[in-house]
Amino acid sequence: xxxxxxxxxxxxxxxxxxxxxxxxxxxxxxxxxxxxxxxxxxxxxxxxxxxxxxxxxxxxxxxxxxxxxxxxxxxxxxxxxxxxxxxxxxxxxxxxxxxxxxxxxxxxxxxxxxxxxxxxxxxxxxxxxxxxxxxxxxxxxxxxxxxxxxxxxxxxxxxxxxxxxxxxxxxxxxxxxxxxxxxxxxxxxxxxxxxxxxxxxxxxxxxxxxxxxxxxxxxxxxxxxxxxxxxxxxxxxxxxxxxxxxxxxxxxxxxxxxxxxxxxxxxxxxxxxxxxxxxxxxxxxxxxxxxxxxxxxxxxxxxxxxxxxxxxxxxxxxxxxxxxxxxxxxxxxxxxx
Amino acid sequence: xxxxxxxxxxxxxxxxxxxxxxxxxxxxxxxxxxxxxxxxxxxxxxxxxxxxxxxxxxxxxxxxxxxxxxxxxxxxxxxxxxxxxxxxxxxxxxxxxxxxxxxxxxxxxxxxxxxxxxxxxxxxxxxxxxxxxxxxxxxxxxxxxxxxxxxxxxxxxxxxxxxxxxxxxxxxxxxxxxxxxxxxxxxxxxxxxxxxxxxxxxxxxxxxxxxxxxxxxxxxxxxxxxxxxxxxxxxxxxxxxxxxxxxxxx
Numbered sequence: 001x002x003x004x005x006x007x008x009x010x011x012x013x014x015x016x017x018x019x020x021x022x023x024x025x026x027x028x029x030x031x032x033x034x035x036x037x038x039x040x041x042x043x044x045x046x047x048x049x050x051x052x053x054x055x056x057x058x059x060x061x062x063x064x065x066x067x068x069x070x071x072x073x074x075x076x077x078x079x080x081x082x083x084x085x086x087x088x089x090x091x092x093x094x095x096x097x098x099x100x101x102x103x104x105x106x107x108x109x110x111x112x113x114x115x116x117x118x119x120x121x122x123x124x125x126x127x128x129x130x131x132x133x134x135x136x137x138x139x140x141x142x143x144x145x146x147x148x149x150x151x152x153x154x155x156x157x158x159x160x161x162x163x164x165x166x167x168x169x170x171x172x173x174x175x176x177x178x179x180x181x182x183x184x185x186x187x188x189x190x191x192x193x194x195x196x197x198x199x200x201x202x203x204x205x206x207x208x209x210x211x212x213x214x215x216x217x218x219x220x221x222x223x224x225x226x227x228x229x230x231x232x233x234x235x236x237x238x239x240x241x242x243x244x245x246x247x248x249x250x251x252x253x254x255x256x257x258x259x260x261x262x263x264x265x266x267x268x269x270x271x272x273x274x275x276x277x278x279x280x281x282x283x284x285x286x287x288x289x290x291x292x293x294x295x296x297x298x299x300x301x302x303x304x305x306x307x308x309x310x311x312x313x314x315x316x317x318x319x320x321x322x323x324x325x326x327x328x329x330x331x332x333x334x335x336x337x
Numbered sequence: 338x339x340x341x342x343x344x345x346x347x348x349x350x351x352x353x354x355x356x357x358x359x360x361x362x363x364x365x366x367x368x369x370x371x372x373x374x375x376x377x378x379x380x381x382x383x384x385x386x387x388x389x390x391x392x393x394x395x396x397x398x399x400x401x402x403x404x405x406x407x408x409x410x411x412x413x414x415x416x417x418x419x420x421x422x423x424x425x426x427x428x429x430x431x432x433x434x435x436x437x438x439x440x441x442x443x444x445x446x447x448x449x450x451x452x453x454x455x456x457x458x459x460x461x462x463x464x465x466x467x468x469x470x471x472x473x474x475x476x477x478x479x480x481x482x483x484x485x486x487x488x489x490x491x492x493x494x495x496x497x498x499x500x501x502x503x504x505x506x507x508x509x510x511x512x513x514x515x516x517x518x519x520x521x522x523x524x525x526x527x528x529x530x531x532x533x534x535x536x537x538x539x540x541x542x543x544x545x546x547x548x549x550x551x552x553x554x555x556x557x558x559x560x561x562x563x564x565x566x567x568x569x570x571x572x573x574x575x576x577x578x579x580x581x582x583x584x585x586x587x
Contacts, residue, residue, distance in 0.1 A: 154398070157425035158349065161445040165355035215349050253348075256377045256400045 012075050012083040013128040015068035023131075024124055025061060031120050032057050052106040056113060059102075060094045067094075084125050091121045151188055155245065162215045177214055180207040187238060195304070198265065198272070199231035204241055205263065212248050220252050225264035232330045233272045236304045240265075242297060243276045243322050246290050251278025251320060270328045280320040294322070301326070341369040341455060344390035344418065346381040346407070348399045356394055356423075356446065363452045378402025379490070382410055385418065386486050392458050393418040394442075397430050405430070405473045410490070412466035413483035413518075419458035433472040439464055476527045480508055480517055491515050493531065497565050498541040498572060499524055511567050535563050535582050536575045546586050549574070 013020045036049035067090060068075070075083055095117040099110055159181055166174035187204050209222055244263060252259045259279040266273055294313055301309040301324070310325040343360060347353045353374055360369045373388035375381040378401045385393060393411070397404035408420045422441040424430055434441045440458050442450055479490040495510040501521040508515045525534055532540040545565045552560050552573070561579055562571035574582050 153426035157444050158352070161355055161425065162349065162351035164445050165351035165358065168358065169354070215351060217350055219348075253398075254400050256379070 012078070012080060012087070012125075013132055014072065015065065015075065016072045020128060021065055021069075023128065024065065027124055027127065028057060028061055028120055029054075031123070032116075035116060052108060055102055055106045056095065056098050056108060059098050060091065060117065063094050063098075064091050080129070087125065088118065088121050091117055151185070152245065152249065155249075158215055159211050162211075166214070173214070177211060180210050183207050184211070184241075187241075190237065194237075195234040196237045197231065198229060198233040198235055201235060201237065201240055202226060202229065202231070202265070204238070205244055208241055208244060216248070216252060219255070219258045220248060221258055221260045223260060223262045225262065225266075228267060229265035230267040230272055230328060230330075233267070233326075234329050234331060235272070235326055236300055239297060239300070239324065239326075240274055240276070242293050243274075243324070246293055246322075247276050247278035247320075250290055251281060254281045254283070255279060267328055272326050272328045274324045275321060277319050277321040280315050280318055297324075339368075341367060341459065342372045342389055342391045343369050343455070344373045344375075344381075344385050344388050344393045345371060346375045346378075346385075346393065346399065346404070347396035347423065348376050349396075350376070352396065352423075352444065356451070359446060359448045359451050362448045367452050367455060369455070378404070378407045381407050382481075382488050382490060385411060386414055386488060390418045392455055393420045395420050395422055397422050397424045397427060402478060405433075405469065406477050406479070408464070409466055409469045409473060409477065410479065410481040410483075410488055412463060412469055413481060414488060415483070415485065417463040419461065419463050421454045421458050429474060430472075433474065437464075437468050437472040439468065439472055476531070480515065480519075482515055482517055489515070493528065496542060497545045497568055498539060499532065501538040509568070533582060533585060535578050536573055539572055541565060541572065543585055546582075548586055549583065 015021065032053045033046075033050050036053055037046045040046035040049050064087075068087065075086075078086070092114060095114055096110075099108070099113050103110060103113070159177070163174050163177045163181070166177065184204065184207055206224075209220075212220055213222070240263075244261070247261050251261060260277075262275070262277040264275045264277075294311065298311045301311055305326055308327045311323070313320070313322045315321075345353050345356050347356070353376075357371055360371065363369070372390050373384050375384055376399075378399045380401075381393075381395070381399075382402070393408075395404045395408060399407075404422055404424075408422070411417050411420070420440070422430070422434060422439060423444060423446065424441060425444040431441065431443075433439075440454050440461075442454050477493060479492055480496065482489040482491070491508055491510065496508045497511065498509050499521065500507045500509065504518070505516045506519050506521055506524065508517060521534075521538065521540060525532065525540055528540075531542060531544075533543050535541050541563060542565070545568070546563060547566050548564045550562045550564060550571060552562050560576060561574040561583075563574050563582065564571060
C-alpha cells in the first residue's frame with residue numbers, strides 16, 4: 001500500500017468517477033435553473049423556461065457523459081488543454097444536434113442555447129480542474145514530504161561533538177557511531193511515502209538509541225520490550241523514531257538524575273501497539289515542540305491509515321507515555337527500504 | 338606564562354572530554370589548566386567559586402539550571418570568571434548573545450576558535466549581571482546570595498513574599514529570610530507571573546494568598562491585610578493595590 005502514483009501530466013477529470021459525473025449533472029441543472037430564473041419575470045415563467053431548457057439540456061448531458069465515459073481511457077492520455085477543446089467541441093456538437101431535432105418543439109433560440117451550453121461547459125471544466133488539483137494524490141504526497149520527520153539540529157551537532165570526542169580515545173566506537181549516524185540520516189532523507197517493515201524501524205530505533213547513549217551515558221536507561229513485536233508488520237517509516245527522540249529530549253535531557261525510557265512493541269490480534277514511556281518533567285518548558293512532533297506523526301498516520309490508526313499521549317503518575325496503534329498488515333513493500 | 342585556569346560545565350561527558358582535548362591541543366600557544374568540571378547548572382554554582390577559575394566554558398542547555406541563569410548568579414561573585422557560552426544549536430540564545438556582545442562558541446568547537454574565545458574573554462573580563470539579564474529569555478528559577486566563596490541559592494518557588502528595605506530586598510520563605518541586592522521594581526517585572534504587588538514595599542506570591550483581613554483601624558479609613566499560607570505576619574495592602582489584589586483569592 002502506498003499513495004505513490006504515476007507522475008500524471010495534467011489530466012482531464014476522470015469521467016468514470018461517479019463523483020465527477022454527479023457534480024456535472026447537479027451543477028448543469030442548477031445553472032440552467034438560474035438562467036431560466038434570471039430570464040423570467042414570474043416563478044411560473046421560470047419553471048416553464050427551465051422545463052423547456054431541460055428538454056435540450058438532459059439529452060445533451062446524458063449523451064456527453066456517455067461519450068466521455070467511453071472515451072475516458074483514451075482521454076487520460078491527452079493533455080488538459082487539448083482534452084478540454086475536444087470536450088467543448090463535443091458538447092457544442094451534441095447541443096446543435098439536439099437543438100436541430102427538438103428546437104422547434106421547445107422554441108429556444110439556437111444561438112443563445114449554444115452560447116449557454118458553451119459557457120456552462122467551460123465553467124464546469126474550470127471547476128473540476130480546481131477540484132482535482134486540491135485533492136490530488138500529488139498534493140497528499142507533498143504534504144507527506146513536508147511532514148516527514150526532521151532531525152533536531154540540537155541532536156545532530158551534539159552527536160557530532162560526541163563522536164569528535166571519541167575519535168582519538170576510542171576510534172572503534174567513533175567509527176560505529178558515525179555508521180549509526182549515517183544510517184539514521186539515510187532513513188531521514190529517504191522518501192517517506194512507502195511503508196517499511198517493523199524490523200527496519202526497530203533497527204533504526206536501536207541505532208538512534210546507541211548515539212544518544214554515547215552522549216548521555218548512564219543518564220539514559222533504556223528498556224526494550226520487543227519479544228512480541230511483529231517484525232513483518234508494515235508501517236510508515238520513521239513513525240517511532242521521533243517519538244523516542246522526544247522521550248529522550250523531554251524526559252532525560254532536562255533531568256539531573258538518570259531516567260528510564262521504555263520501548264514496547266507488540267501485536268494484539270490484528271493491531272500493532274507501540275508504547276514509548278519516559279519520565280515526566282513538569283518543569284520542562286519545551287512542551288510546544290513535543291505537541292508539534294506528535295501532531296505531525298498523527299497527520300502522517302492519517303494519510304496512511306485514515307481512521308484505522310490511533311495516537312495518544314498522556315501523563316500517568318511520574319511517566320509520560322505515547323501510544324501508537326496501527327492495523328497489522330504485512331506484504332510486499334513497494335520500494336526497497 | 339602562567340596557566341589559564343578554566344572551568345568546564347557541560348552535561349554531556351563526551352563534550353567535556355572534547356574541550357579538554359582541545360585545551361591540550363592549544364597548550365603551546367595558550368597554556369591552560371582545567372580546575373573544575375560540572376555536569377549541571379547547580380553543580381557549577383556550587384563548585385566554581387572555590388575553584389579559582391578565570392574562565393568558565395559554559396554549556397547553555399543543561400539540566401537543573403540553564404547556562405544563562407548560571408552565569409547571572411555567578412556574575413555577583415567577587416572575582417567572577419569570564420564566561421564563554423557553548424551551544425550546539427539555539428538560535429534564540431545566539432541572537433541574544435550577539436545582541437548583548439556575549440562570547441560564545443558553537444559545538445563542535447574548533448581549537449582555533451576556542452583559543453580566540455579564551456583570549457577575548459580574558460581581555461574583556463566577566464560580563465555584567467545586567468548584560469546577562471538582558472540576554473536571558475525568561476525569569477530565573479533561583480535567587481542568589483553571593484558570599485565570599487560561595488553562592489547560596491533560594492528557589493523562587495519557595496519565596497512567599499519580598500519586602501523592600503532601603504537598598505535591599507528581603508526574601509521570606511517558610512523557614513528563613515534572605516537579603517538580596519535587587520530592586521523590587523525589577524523583581525516585579527521579572528516575576529510578574531509569580532508575584533503581585535500588594536504595597537509600595539512588598540510583593541507576595543500569588544499562589545500563597547489565602548485571604549484578607551480587615552485591619553482594626555480606629556480612626557482612619559479601614560484597610561486590608563493579606564493572609565499568606567504559613568506566614569503569621571499580616572501584610573498591609575495599599576489602597577491603590579487593593580482593587581487589583583482583591584480578586585486574586587477565590
